[in-house]
Amino acid sequence: MIPATFEYVRPTTVEEAAQILRNAAGDDVKLLAGGQSLLPLLRLRLAYPAALIDIGRIDELRGVRDEPDHVYIAAMTTHDEVVKSAVVQEQCPLVALATAQVADPAVRHRGTFGGSMAHADPAGDLPAVALALDMTFVVLSADGTREIPAAEFFVDYLETALEPGEILLGAKVPKLGPGWGFHYEKFHRTAQAWAIVGVAAAVKRDNGTISEGRIALTNMGTVPVRAFAAERRLPGVPITNGYGELREAVSVAAEGTDPPTDLHGRPDYRRHLAVVLTERAVRQAAV
Amino acid sequence: MTDTLPEAEIGRARRRKEDGRLITGRTLWTDNIQLPGMLYIAFLRSPMAHARITRVDTSAAKTQPGVVAVFSGQDLADEQGSLPCAWPVTEDIVIPDHPPMAVGTVRYVGEAVACVVATDRYKAADALDAIEIDYEPLPAVLDMNEALAEGATPVHEGGNRSFTWQFGTGDVDAAFRDAPVVIERTYVQQRLIPSAMEPRAVVAQTDGDTYTVHSATQIPHVLRVMLAATTGIPEHKLRVVAPDVGGGFGSKLQVTAEEVLALLITKRLGRPVKWTESRSEGNLTVHHGRDQIQRISLAASADGVLRGVKVDLLADMGAYLMLVTPGIPLLGAFMYTGVYKMDAYDFTCTGVFTTKMPTDAYRGAGRPEATYAIERAMDELAHEIGVDPLEIRRRNWIKHEEFPYATAGGLTYDSGNYEAATDRALALFGYDKLRAEQSDRRDRNDSVQLGIGVSTYTEMCGLAPSRVLGSLRYGAGGWEHATVRMLPTGKVEVVTGTSPHGQGHETAWSQIVADALGVPFEDVAVLHGDTASAPRGMDTYGSRSLVVGGIAVLQACEKVKENARQVAAHLLECSPDDLEFTGGAFRVRGTGAAKTIQEVALATFAAHNLPDGFEPQLDAGSTFDPEAFSFPHGTHLCAIEVDTETGESKIRSYVAVDDIGNVVNPLIVEGQVHGGIAQGIAQALYEEAVYDTDGNLLTTTMADYLIPSAADLPDFTTDRTVTPATSNPLGVKGVGEAGTIASTPAVVNAIVDALSPYGIRDVAMPCTPERVWRAIQGGTS
Incomplete structure (x- = not known):
């Protein structure tokens, strides 16, 4: 076309x-x-x-900075640069894990971190990661810069809290400190395809049990969704090879979601997948 | 001169000569052509599945910047003719008028209704918005059974039944009467969209008297004849060129509306025109494949020995009959008996009109459908009587010593060794070990279940004996032509009537010539695809190029050699009978005297000293019309892990042992087998053209129409057994479609095998995770 x-x-x-x-x-x-x-x-x-x-030739919009309490990823950093950044790999590995699964190598060499966030496709992999990690978006507005928490950034399908005239500069990714494990579980039919459902999980381990967990879902509504109901049940769940208690905890993962219907999945199937995949993501993150 | 003979070229894994330019794209693709004064065509396509066109106003579009002309179907009604259907399969077949641009009524979403011709493709696309068309909607006709029902909306005046074609051997009623075991199943061959790497493109130009059409086509020769017949431009004033073409899979075995219209528009305007489709436009309007509902019945003895097979087929023609649309199910009609023996067979096919894109040839064309049905049904028979799927096949297949064998399907298979291919496949696969693992997973009620699928396929290819085509009412023959020319310097030019679009003919034909004439592989050039330089040919489809076209090359070489022998004998002052031809030279038996074929070529060019009456040239042409089809066969085994929690099917291992007779180039064969298996897996697991209830195509992009890539496919373990064909002098069989034909049932059989403990005996294709998951939810575990 x-x-x-x-x-x-x-x-x-x-x-x-x-x-x-x-x-x-x-x-x-x-x-x-x-x-x-x-x-x-x-x-x-x-x-x-x-x-x-x-805005592809604006140098100040590219790169990753290691700050004391967060990692700053500038908006025009390509997915490939994000995946290969040692800072990202060490300080916020969930971002690297999810970004490595975005589309295919050709797309990752051109597509950008900020572009993906600002486009706000609920089937995109990174918005859920932003939500799970409580990123803060830094925006250039008419009177200087302002910051928007991820929880307020994704407003509706392909719609963000960015006002007309504003430019997304980058995001602050909080450093979570020791004890955390991460996983991004993406379910799709072909390697390049969009996620039917994706799960971003960050899990804090404490002495063989989960002490805190954060779960955000890709493509389970018009915006990425935090699975708060499941998160609340995670503390105290033992990290074992068995599925029992964890399965019980995440059985509410799809609560409050409103998944779309398309050729790859109807809502009931997506809700079911959200539970199965959340269990897998949390297990992977916890081990 | 050395006495060491060069290594035989046939059988060598030569890298392909053509790949450098094809892979880098530094070649003449149709869309690369730029001509002075060139104009660009953009088509306005119907947004309605079925509607009357009540008003067309192109006046505003004509005033848009850069627009040179705008045409509606009505504007060209007097000269655009009707797109050809060359295969009227029955005497009473209904072949509706098929205007390249719709006049009065549209019958599928995507049908061209008007076009803009502008100075660049952007302006042409922009101006489409200014064309005004009013439609009066008519009911969409999407379901074949509903289309045939009383009171259905007719797609054409003649109703929705295009034809009913019947075939049978033996007494099928007797075979089914009192049969201890009868299996009846219905399978749906979903609609597929061929996705060649290179989209369709056409460039047409004229000098005011003669016309040249470049097209991304598989069939420049057929296209020339058909364009002449459709447009009235005399054949000798029309040149058709298929430059390098990036894949087809049958989708470019067509005479398209866009080709006809480009030619007519260049005739009208006197300027060169180009049209290149977008991928979305292609998904809508490249002819689609498959789309059949198959009712298959097997009658067998209590121990599973087949008595007879009955097939009742509905084939969706779409809205019109295109070049070989009605013939596609017929190419499968003779293959429903597969590799098996039985007393009787009955086949009925009804072609049905719907308001969807017409269907036509897609890799395998009729044979994947047939093979799927019989190979799925044989698994059902095995399940019914409680034996292993391999055992049921052994009890029924034609034994090696029984060839040549006249099948209930009406064909005589010249050769085959199903036992050998199966034994080899089993050894590579580790069948017993996988069965043990399957049993263990079942016992543990593992969330990941293992399934094993078998496909012992055969197919008929190498289209085709002209007499057979005639008996099936096809509009042309199935021969192929080649001319071999010795150049003065001893190099060789081969002119082939085949039209490669990725198959590697330049390499394979060079290997045949190198062995036949004793010239270096590098010294052979192959010309193809241009009716000016390669005037005779029947083009490339149906796994025919080597088994028909390659034989023509070989036969032409033999004639060249005989011509050269006359000259060599004259130069060596001996009788032609005293000469033996080895290592590229004619040698006088018992003496050291010899002339290389290159020396003979130069002497013939000089023509100073030739036999009396000898015409000073060695060149020769040959046209080969095969006596019979070739019948590749093989055994494919697939192990699949089904994640019962998500419904995802993951191929764990895949073994393909194919018997395609002798092999000219193992590397090319390997490529065909890999690509073919991938395409068959794609039908089993991924691809489906979906229309909504209004007849809108929902799968217009690659985000919706999923094509697996290398990342989604397993490693394939491939091997071959060699049972040479007896129907041609090289002993070769076609390989272009075998993988596609074999693999789809192997994959689905594996999925059904994995789900068998849940009481599941079928999953509709493509077996998507959601479908598998829903089957498990509804199962009776």
């Missing part, structure tokens, strides 16, 4: 990009990050923006 005509600008600084965005107020402009979601929408003519602002 062929996209409709659009203007194209490529600023080299965030300030310049913000200026262009402010000037375009009222026009339908879109920020172009890695383009792995936006370009297909343009080509299928599902989106007709008047202009694209390509």
Whole structure:
């Protein structure tokens, strides 16, 4: 397919990009990050923006920084850079684990961390990770920067708390400290396909039992969802090879979700998968 | 001159000559062609499955920037003709008019209704939005049984039954009468979308008198004849070129609306035009494959010896009959008896019109469907009488010593050794060990169950003896042509009528020529795909290229050699009978005197000293019309782990032992086998074209229509047994479709085997995790 005509600008600084965005107020402009979601929408003519602002050449929007209490991942860092970052691997391995499962190598070399978050596809792998880790998004707005907790960032299907004119700069990923284990369990039909259901799990181990757990679900609603009901039951669950107590604890993993229906799964199947996969994710994270 | 003979080329795992340019894309793909003054076509396609067109207004589109012309179906009604169907399978078949662009009525979502011709493809696409069309909806017709029911909405005036074709041998009623065991099953061959790497593309141009069409087609020769017949442009003023083509799997065995319209538009405008489809446009409008409902019945003795087989088939034609649409189920009609002996067989097929994209050839074309039904049903028979699926096959298959064997399916299989292929497969697979593990997992009630699937397939390929095609009312023959030319410097040009689109003919034909003429592999060039340089051919499909086209190459080489022998004898002053041909040279027996074929070629070119009356050329052509089909066979074994908690099926091991007779290039064979198995697994587990209740195709992108990649597939263990075909001088059989034909039932048999403890005896294809999970939920564990 062929996209409709659009203007194209490529600023080299965030300030310049913000200026262009402010000037375009009222026009339908879109920020172009890695383009792995936006370009297909343009080509299928599902989106007709008047202009694209390509922020792919803004150096200050790339890279990973190791801060005292968090890891900062700049928005335009590619998935591949995230996966290969030693800081990410050591300080927030869940991000690396999930990002390594995003689509295929070609997509991971172009697609970006921030683009994936700002696109807010509930079938995307990273929004659930942001939720599970309580990331904080850093945003450039008209009067400086502001911070948005992940729990408030994903508003609806393909919709975030970003206001028109705002640019996502990056995210702070809190360092959880020792004792935590992580896993991202993705269920999909082919290697490149979207998750039918995905589960991001962070589990704190204490003396053979789980002391704290965080679970977020991919593609179980219009936004990524925390499985709070299951999380509440995790403390005290023994880490063993058997499935008994853990299975009981996570049986409520799909509570409060509103999963979609499509060719790959109807809602009841997805709810069932959410439970099975949560159990697997928590076990993997706990061992 | 050395006396050491070069290594035989046939049988060598040569890397493919053509791959450098194909893999890097530094070659002439149709979409790479740029011509001065070229215009670009974009099609407006019907958003309705079935509707009357009540108003068409193209006036606004004509004023859009860059637009040179806009045509609706009505605008071209007088000259666009009807797309051809070359296979009227019965005398009373209903073949509806098939205008390349719809006139008056649309009958499937995606049918072309108008087109824009503009100075670039962006402007052409933009201007489509300005075309106004009003539709008056008619009911969609999607289900074949409903389509045939009384009072159904007719897709065409003649009703929804296109034809009913029947075939039978023996007394099937007697076979079923009082049969101790009768198995009746219904299987659904889901609709598939062929997904060649290269989308379809066409470029048409004219100098005002003659016309050239470049197309990403499998069939430049057939296309030329058909375009001439459809458009009225005389055949000798029409050149068709298939440049390098990136795959087809049958989808480019077609005369498409877009090809006809590109030619007509270049004729109208006098300027070159190009059309290249997008993947989504392709999913909608590349002809689809499969889509059959199969009712199969087996009659057997108490110990499972087959008496007869009955098949009642509904085949979805889609909205129109395209090039060989009605013939596809017939290609399977003779294969429902598989590798088995029986007294009687009865086959009935009804072709049904629906408001969906027409179906047509897709890798295997009729034979995967047939093989699936019989191989699934044989497992049911085994289950019914309580024996191992391999044992039921042993009790029924044709034994090695019984070949040649006239089957109840009406064919004579020339050769085969099912015992040898099966024994080899079992050895590679570790059958008993896997059965033990399966039993252990069942005992433990493990959440992951193991299933083992068997497929002992055969197929008919190498299309085809012309007389047989004639008896089936096909519109053309099945011969193939080759010309072999000796160049003055001793190099060789082969002109082949086959039209490779990924098969590696340049390499394989070079190997045949190198052995036949004793020239180096590197000294052979192969020309193909252009009706100007390769005027005679029947093109590439149905695993025919080697077994028909390759034999033509070999026969042409023999003629060249005989010509050269005359010249060599003259130069060596001996009788032609005194010469032996070895190592690329004619040698006088008993003396050291010799002339290489290159020396003979140069002497013939110079023509100073030739036998009296000898025409100064060595070149020769040969046209080979096979006497019989070739019958590859083999045994495929698949072990699958089914995760009963998620419904996911994961292939743990896959063994394929194929018998394709002698092998020209093992590397090419391996590629065909791997790709074929992958495509068959894809039908079993992944692919399905889905229309909603309004007739909209839901699987228009690769996010919805899932094609497995290497990452999703297991390692394949492949091997071969060699039982040479007796029907051709190389002893070869076709291999292009074998893997696809064999693998689908092996995979589904394995899944059903895994789920057998749950009381499950069938899962509809594709066996998606959700379907398997739901089957388990509804099972009777």
